[in-house]
Amino acid sequence: MNVPTMAEMMAQGKQPEVLFWVGCAGSFDDRAKKITKAFVKILNKANVDFAVLGTEESCSGDPAKRAGNEFLFQMQAMTNIEVLNAYEVKKIVTACPHCYNTFKNEYPELGGAYEVVHHTELLKSLLDEGRITIEGGKFSGKKITFHDPCYLGRANNIYEAPRELIKKLDVELVEMKRCKTEGLCCGAGGAQMFKDAEKGTKEINVERTEDAIEVKPDIIATGCPFCNTMMTDGVKTTDKEDEIEVLDIAELIANAEDL
Amino acid sequence: MNYIDNVAFAILLVLGIGFFVKNIRKITRNIKLGKDIDRMDNANARWKNMAMIALGQSKMVKRPIAGVLHIIVYVGFIIINIEVLEILIDGLFGTYRVLSFLGGIYNFLIGSFEVLAFLVLISVIIFWLRRMVLRIPRFWDKEMKGFPKNDALNILYFEMVLMLLFLIMNTTDVQFQEMNSGNLISQFLVPIFESFSLESLHTIERVAWWIHITGILVFLNYLYYSKHLHILLAFPNTFYANLNVKGKLDNLEAVTNEVKLMMDPDADPYAATPEDESETPGKFGASDVTDLNWVQLMNAYTCTECGRCTSSCPASQTGKELSPRAIMMKTRDRLEEVGRNINKNGKFVDDGKQLLNDYITPEEIWACTSCNACVEECPVSIDPLSIIIDLRRFLVMEQSAAPQELNIMMTNIENNGAPWQYNQMDRLNWKDK
Secondary structure (H helix, E strand, O other): OOOOEHHHHHHOOOOOOEEEEOHHHHHHOHHHHHHHHHHHHHHHHOOOOEEEOHHHOOOOOHHHHHOOOHHHHHHHHHHHHHHHHHOOOOEEEEOOHHHHHHHHHHOHHHOOOOEEEEHHHHHHHHHHOOOOOOOOHHHOOOEEEEOOOOOOOOOOOOOHHHHHHHHOOOOEEEOOOOOHHHOOOOOOOOOHHHOOOOOOOOOHHHHHHHHHHHOOOOEEEEOOHHHHHHHHHHHHHOOOOOOOEEEEHHHHHHHHOOO | OOHHHHHHHHHHHHHHHHHHHHHHHHHHHHHOOOEOOOOOOOHHHHHHHHHHHHHOOOOHHHOHHHHHHHHHHHHHHHHHHHHHHHHHHHHHHOOOOHHHHHOHHHHHHHHHHHHHHHHHHHHHHHHHHHHHOOOOHHHOOHHHOOHHHHHHHHHHHHHHHHHHHHHHHHHOOHHHHHHOOOOOOHHHOHHHHOOOOHHHHHHHHHHHHHHHHHHHHHHHHHHHHOHHHHHHHHHHHHHOOOOOOOOOOOOOHHHHHHHHHHHOOOOOHHHHOOOOOOOOOOOOOOOOHHHOEHHHHHHHHHOOOOOHHHHHOHHHHOOOOOOHHHHHHHHHHHHHHHHHHHHHHOOOOOOOOOHHHHOEOHHHHOOOOOOOHHHHHOOOOOOHHHHHHHHHHHHHHHOOOOOHHHHHHHHHHHHHOOOOOOOHHHOOHHHHO
C-alpha cells in the first residue's frame, strides 16, 4: 500500500492531484480503518496521484458544530484551512459524508474553498474514465441494499453515484421501503454517535436495520463510517450477523477483486 | 331588498375585515421580533420555489392520498372565492346574482363552483374520517391534544358547513333553479325541499346566504388563532425559505470574528475590548423566540401541524420526547405569549419564562440526529432543525450544558483533534497495520 503524505510530496516538490481526507473514524476506528485501506487500494490500483495529511489532519469540527459548539467548530475549521491552504490543496476526497459536508458547505465562507468529492463520486468518475473496472467477483449474484447516509443524501443530494457503483458489481440492488430522500437516519448524526440516545422505546439503528432486513439482503452497503458502525451494531442486535454483512462501497469494489 | 340589509352587510364586512387586518398586523409585528436575516438573494429561485411548492403543491403529493384531497380543497377554496366576489357585490348593492349577465360563462362558472363545492365537501369528510375513524397516528401524537386537536376539527366542520350552505343557497334559489343551467349539483338537492312553499324557500335561501358570508368572515378571523394560517403564510414561507443545500448550517459571524482574533498572531489582546461599552455583546444561540430570526418565527406561524415531519423523524419514531412539529408549535405558543405581553405592557416585560426549558426541553433537542428528514418532509418548507441547532448553541456556548458524553467528545477534539481520545501522532498508524 502506497500512502504518501502531503509533507513528503512537498519535500519532493510535488503537488498531488487530490488530497484524501481520512477523517477521525477512518484513522482510528478499527472497522472504519478497513474502509480507508480498501479505498487506498483502489486509488493505488488506478494510479491516482493522491496524498494524505497524516498527523497534520485534525477533526473537521462536524460533531462539535452539530452539538452546538460553534467556537470549537470554527477553531477546527480555521486550523484545518490554514494547513490545507498552506499545501495549496485544490481537491479533497473523503469517505466520510460528515467531513464532506462541512468542507463542501461550511468551510468556503471561512476561507477554505476546495473541490470536494465523496469517495463514491470519485470512484464513479474513475469508472467513467476507464481508470478502474468493477466486476462482481465474489459478490456476483448477491442481494445488496444501500443505506443512504443523511449527510450524503438529503444533506447534499447524492443518491445515484453509490447506486451506480453497486449495480456494476453484477448484483441485485434492492431498495428499502424508505430510501433516497425518505431514507431513515442510522441514528449517529448530529453528534449522537458520541452519546447514548435519549429515553425512548427503541434504538434508531435497530429500526433502520429492520428496514433492511425486510428486503432480505446479503449485504447492507453504506457510504459512511458512522452508518457502518450503527448498521453493524443493528445487525448484531437483531441476531443477523451470520446472514447479513455491512460493507462500505469501497470495500465492495476492493474485495470483489481481492485487492 | 331594503337598505337595512345593505347597511347591515356593510357593517358586517367592515368588522370582519377590520378585525382580520388588526390580527394580521399583530402577526407581522410578532414575526418582526425575530432577528434580521437576509433572504432576498436569488429572487428567481425564490419565485420558482413559491410557484412549485406553495402554488403547485409539489410536496403535498409526496403522500398521494392526502396530497390529492388537499389539492381538491385548495383549488376549490381559491376558485369558489370568485363566487364570494359576487356575494360581496350583491350584499353591498342589493343586486341579485350580479355576474349573471355573463350568460353562458356565468353558468359554466357556477356549475364548476357547485362541482368543486361538492368535491371539497367529500374531501373534507374523508379528511375527518382519516383523523377520527382511521385515526392515522400522526394526528394523535402527544402534542395533538386539546386545542390543536379541536382546531383541526373546527376547520373541517367550518369547511363542511360553508360548502353545504353554498349548495343549499343555490338549491333553494327558485329563480336560479328555473334557469336550470349551472345547477349541476344543486338540481339533485331540489327534491329535498319539494314540500316547501315559495316563501319558505326564499327565506331558507336568504338565511343560507347570510350565514354563508358571515361564516366566511368568521373563518377569516379564526385563521389568526388557528393552524389554518398556512393558507396565507405558505406563500411567503416558501419564498423566504433556505435555498442552500440542507447539510449547510450557518457559520455564526460573531464567532468567526473572535476565532480570527484568537488565531491572529499579530492581534493585540488588549485592543479586543469593544470601543462602545454600552453595546451588550450578542448572545450565542437562542434561548427565547426573540433570539431566533424572523424566518424561523414565520415558520412557526405557517406550520399547519400536519405532522409529516414528526412521522418521518427517527427520534419521534423510536419514542423519544422530540417531535419536530412540537418544536414549531411551542415556538408559536411562546411567540404568542410574548406578543400578548407586548400588547398588555406596550413593550416586552420580563415574565421569567423563555422558549428553552419552559416550552422546549433540553431532552427534546438532544434527541435530534440532524438528519433533515423533517426539513425534507415539510410541504411548506419549514426548517425545525435550525431552531434545534440554535437552542443547542445556547446550551453549549452560553451555559456549558451539553450532555456529559458530548463534553468529553468536545474536550477530545480540543486536546487531540479527534472526538475520541487518541493521540494525533497516531493518525497514520492505520496504514501499517
